[in-house]
Amino acid sequence: MDKTIADLRKDYTLQGLSKTEIDPNPFIQFKKWFDQALAAQLPEPNAMTIATATPDGKPSARMVLLKDFDQRGFVFFTNYNSHKGQELAKNPHAALVFWWAELERQVRISGTVEKVSENESDGYFDSRPANSRLGAWVSNQSEVIASRELLEQRLQEFQSKYENQEIPRPPHWGGLRVIPTQIEFWQGRSSRLHDRLLYTRLDDSSWKIERLSP
Numbered sequence: 001m002d003k004t005i006a007d008l009r010k011d012y013t014l015q016g017l018s019k020t021e022i023d024p025n026p027f028i029q030f031k032k033w034f035d036q037a038l039a040a041q042l043p044e045p046n047a048m049t050i051a052t053a054t055p056d057g058k059p060s061a062r063m064v065l066l067k068d069f070d071q072r073g074f075v076f077f078t079n080y081n082s083h084k085g086q087e088l089a090k091n092p093h094a095a096l097v098f099w100w101a102e103l104e105r106q107v108r109i110s111g112t113v114e115k116v117s118e119n120e121s122d123g124y125f126d127s128r129p130a131n132s133r134l135g136a137w138v139s140n141q142s143e144v145i146a147s148r149e150l151l152e153q154r155l156q157e158f159q160s161k162y163e164n165q166e167i168p169r170p171p172h173w174g175g176l177r178v179i180p181t182q183i184e185f186w187q188g189r190s191s192r193l194h195d196r197l198l199y200t201r202l203d204d205s206s207w208k209i210e211r212l213s214p
Helices: 026-039 083-090 118-127 130-138 148-161
Strands: 047-053 059-065 068-070 073-079 093-100 105-115 173-187 195-201 207-212
Touching (some): 026 173, 059 073, 073 083
Antiparallel strands (some): 047 059, 073 173, 173 195
């Protein structure tokens, strides 16, 4: 008999997660897990879902790429005029999810959002391949477009415009930092009795750690 969606399941057995094993600083704990995802050579371990919402609470979610993280928060780059950019300008709160299936791990992050500095946006923009920099000028992200050919035509126009020149960063393109108020580390366990440890920010330097029921 063919399996239905309801029949699809996996028992998670790789490892556990205890409060005695984790670092009291969630950013250090995230780096540990992220480095392990890199070492495991997972495909795009920096891919993450970001969920945003309109001021009246209508949610939307999409995949983006993490490009930096430190004690201040988690950074990605985008067109500020995009759907997510406009939502975050009006409602600067977001949730992130990392899913590393091969390690049976998930990280959930929620917090407030702010633009990174102009210098940070310039530094990352200048590190991108030339066509990626041009793409930031070409695409009016999230707007309706008549055809693929129009995009390719605009790319050729900007390639000609900036031939043998530095490509400046568009004023509508740059970084956003998610400043977490909560970070949850989830480790899959057998029989759906997963390990969930939640960090909740108390102040700038301290966090409360609690175990959640799976």
